[in-house]
Amino acid sequence: MKVSTEVQARPLLADVDGGMCPSRLVLEHVTSRWGVLVLIALLERSYRFSELRRRIGGVSEKMLTQTLQTLERDGFVHRDAKPVIPPRVDYTLTPLGEDAARRIKALALWTESLVPDVEAARARYDESRGQ
Amino acid sequence: MKVSTEVQARPLLADVDGGMCPSRLVLEHVTSRWGVLVLIALLERSYRFSELRRRIGGVSEKMLTQTLQTLERDGFVHRDAKPVIPPRVDYTLTPLGEDAARRIKALALWTESLVPDVEAARARYDESRGQ
């Protein structure tokens, strides 16, 4: 039996041979530009496609589709396509998605609260060299 | 004085006129590919440039430099350049950076714990259409 000579032999989020580690991919999906906004929006209620698009604002159809597909594939979002005319598709969070959304929202709120500090730090940094 | 007519008038992380909102930028910096790894590494101790580069692995000089500069400018990382020959530069977390790093690390750990669920979800998704 191999003795554990190294604690944390594979560092957190380290890449594997050719490509990113799986957890890095998940992290990327839930913190992606539109992924964050989708998760936070769906936390309040379920949305239809175009409704969600208006709710978020500034997202192209392509990117919203792509984001929703990725989140659905990862098991964060449930897609409910009703076979009616005109088509109607509702998106909701799965239990996993709710967990993710709450964490991401907390992070987003913390980030917002941080903005003044960060902008002050940037001003200091820029002034100390830009001048 | 302006009265607050709208609760949540500007949705969380919404973009402003031409460009991303400030908090989105901060979120992007701390969750960026190398930003995450830098913060987590510096949480254990301070590192010199090349030391940090080896510790992380797979990061180019350019990207590490860029990441460190961004994090320094935002006030998450402190850069201590000692005027000696050969040059020696130590990087440490600021108090703000420690806060960020702990949150990011928690998120990363949660993400890792999630990988089996996500991979199972993906397998289900792919099978239900790929076939």
Added chain:
DNA sequence: CGGTATCCAACACGATACTG
């Protein structure tokens, strides 16, 4: 309505070479 397909510009990123 809820997508898909295609095109294209912008940029992120790595490799390499060079500097203080």
Added chain:
DNA sequence: CAGTATCGTGTTGGATACCG
């Protein structure tokens, strides 16, 4: 050692047009 500068390329993401 700790960067900076430059270049080339692959990916990202928006606009547009079309489909069931």
